[in-house]
Amino acid sequence: MAVNYSKPIPQKFLSNRQIKAVIALAEGMTQADAAKFAGTSPQTVTAWMQDPAFHKHLRRKALRVFTDGLDSPNPSQRMWAAKEVLARIPADPDEEAEALNRSICADVMATEGLPASHSTWRDRHV
Numbered sequence: 001m002a003v004n005y006s007k008p009i010p011q012k013f014l015s016n017r018q019i020k021a022v023i024a025l026a027e028g029m030t031q032a033d034a035a036k037f038a039g040t041s042p043q044t045v046t047a048w049m050q051d052p053a054f055h056k057h058l059r060r061k062a063l064r065v066f067t068d069g070l071d072s073p074n075p076s077q078r079m080w081a082a083k084e085v086l087a088r089i090p091a092d093p094d095e096e097a098e099a100l101n102r103s104i105c106a107d108v109m110a111t112e113g114l115p116a117s118h119s120t121w122r123d124r125h126v
Helices: 018-025 029-038 040-048 054-070 076-087 093-111 120-125
Strands: none
Touching: 018 029, 018 040, 018 054, 029 040, 054 076
């Protein structure tokens, strides 16, 4: 039985200017500012944005920026990173419905004067 091996896809390396643009974009600069930082034109950065290899590197760098932000000792930096990550994650309708139900149950229980440990009403409605 013959094993059919595929050739590995050669990895495309970015130029120094492209790397500078990736860093600038991942840090939150506009395309125009990233172009100035990289020493090229905004049209060139726009063209690079169409290249899958450029996108791959940009995603990796952006993930590092977010990870560094989440691990930051600065609370406002952590909050910024968490907001940015959440803004890019598609919402889970089931999870949102469960969270809304929990919130409603907590409000009803508080309104009725039921302690948080009282689970009869909550168990029937969540």
